[in-house]
Amino acid sequence: MKPAERPLPSRFFLAPMAEVTTPALRRLVRKFSGSAVLYSEMISAGALLARAPHNEPLTAKLDGDDPLVYQIVGAKPDVMAGACRILAEKQPFGIDINMGCGAPDIVKTGAGAALLKDHDLARRVVRACRAAAPCRLSVKMRSGFDRHDPAATVTLAKICQDEGVDFIVLHPRFGKLGFRRSPDWPLVKEVGEALSVPVIGNGDIKSAETALRRLYETGCDAVMIGRAAAASPWIFRCLEEALAGQSSDLVVPLEDLFLEGLDLIGSYLPERLHKSRGHRFCFYFSGNVKFSHNLYTSIRREESIDGMKRPVIAYFEKNPHERIIILSPAASPSAYSRDSRRV
Ligand SMILES: Cc1cc2nc3c(=O)[nH]c(=O)nc-3n(C[C@H](O)[C@H](O)[C@H](O)COP(=O)(O)O)c2cc1C
Structure with a gap:
């Protein structure tokens, strides 16, 4: 990391992604990180x-x-x-x-x-x-x-x-x-x-461990995360804690976040964008659950936000043990890497 004339506000950046980095996803990220x-x-x-x-x-x-x-x-x-x-x-x-x-x-x-x-x-x-x-x-x-x-x-x-x-x-x-x-x-x-x-x-950062390794190995000033952040907006909290040497369990209310993400798309974006942005969001976010393919297949049949919420609600009714994820510091924070610890 080098002394910069205009220093960066964070060592963690969300990657720009067409149809993904909507105000809704940004709001979800902000629930976990004020500075990314x-x-x-x-x-x-x-x-x-x-x-x-x-x-x-x-x-x-x-x-x-x-x-x-x-x-x-x-x-x-x-x-x-x-x-x-x-x-x-x-x-x-x-x-x-x-x-x-x-x-x-x-x-x-x-x-x-x-x-x-x-x-x-x-x-x-x-x-x-x-x-x-x-x-x-x-x-x-x-x-x-x-x-x-x-x-x-x-x-x-x-x-x-x-x-x-x-x-x-x-x-x-x-x-x-x-x-x-x-x-x-x-x-x-x-x-x-x-x-x-x-x-x-x-490129290909899927966990806090990888992110820190990249920072240390390359001496780069910050890392940018795309797909893993779309799946796991909480990754930035894990990164910030890991960088600060802190270690606490992170409780992720998965069902609530899933539904909130869809609601935010509904309220921040015009109706003509609900299908494209809703599907994109669900594509990544479904990766957090065990039967992600089945869930996403059902969601893709829907065009409206309320329609997309229905299979999500039904999924968690059937699989209530997946409603919450508890991430221990040792576990990867990213669903994208598919190795987060579930309870
Ligand atoms: C769905 C999607 C849309 C993307 N759109 C853009 C874009 O509009 N502009 C851009 O610079 N990169 C875009 N990218 C590339 C990402 O910003 C990032 O460089 C790439 O995904 C690698 O990071 P990752 O491995 O952490 O996902 C996009 C990637 C994905 C998956």
């Missing part, structure tokens, strides 16, 4: 600038969201700068430039992971955003577009630093890899040593 850095869903800079109404729920900033980072995607420097100006009005902790998304409709516009192939354009995007964003500015990048390229990753990270980003997030897999193979965590160390701004490592 939270992210919005990815927001199209072009749509934001066009003031497309469908973007509005994605840019919501609720009490308790801070520190919140908005992630934007795009490849046109002036459009990205315009998006920064609009989002800066909400006074977020930060704005993040997506240089990792490999989705074909994003990449074909030159945005997301495609920026990893064009350092000159990437530089111009960062420069324009820096001039427009008074808050923290970061780049979340992968380690190459269609091949793992450590040297180019270091070069691009340095370009971003030279252009004034406050920190870099590195998911050390190349874009086309999706989630296959293992992330190259030693590259996080290499990039961290090459830069003076903080570097945050990301």
Whole structure:
């Protein structure tokens, strides 16, 4: 960890995830951690600038969201700068430039992971955003577009630093890899040593033990957690306690959180998003129960929040012993790793 001009508020970050990092999930995370850095869903800079109404729920900033980072995607420097100006009005902790998304409709516009192939354009995007964003500015990048390229990753990270980003997030897999193979965590160390701004490592962290190991092994300034946090928003409490050397059992009221998550989606998001966001939330959260596949299959037949709640309630009526999880410090906190201790 290096002394930063603008230090990070936490060593733990929630990864931006399309359709997942809704205000509802962020609220669940906040029940367990007041300081973890939270992210919005990815927001199209072009749509934001066009003031497309469908973007509005994605840019919501609720009490308790801070520190919140908005992630934007795009490849046109002036459009990205315009998006920064609009989002800066909400006074977020930060704005993040997506240089990792490999989705074909994003990449074909030159945005997301495609920026990893064009350092000159990437530089111009960062420069324009820096001039427009008074808050923290970061780049979340992968380690190459269609091949793992450590040297180019270091070069691009340095370009971003030279252009004034406050920190870099590195998911050390190349874009086309999706989630296959293992992330190259030693590259996080290499990039961290090459830069003076903080570097945050990301990829396949499923437990507090792994997170701490990554922090110590790589010397990175923070770790970012995606899928494991969507399944287990309490992971941040476990991480904070583990980092502080504290050890207490954590009682997780699983059924209540499941239903609360769905209710929050219902109250924070417009009806047209209930199905997509509800299903995504349930996909990850169902991983906490023994018969997750059966439960999720029933939920997927439903379109409304009330409809999705019904199979959840029925599941716990049938399996009341799964209503609460007690995590001992020795146990993994993440359902995503499927080894949490149940009582
Ligand atoms: C459903 C889903 C949606 C994602 N959407 C985004 C996104 O919009 N922007 C982004 O930078 N990364 C996105 N990611 C990647 C995550 O931010 C993160 O880099 C990746 O999941 C690795 O972290 P993890 O192993 O802790 O999940 C997404 C991942 C998932 C699973």
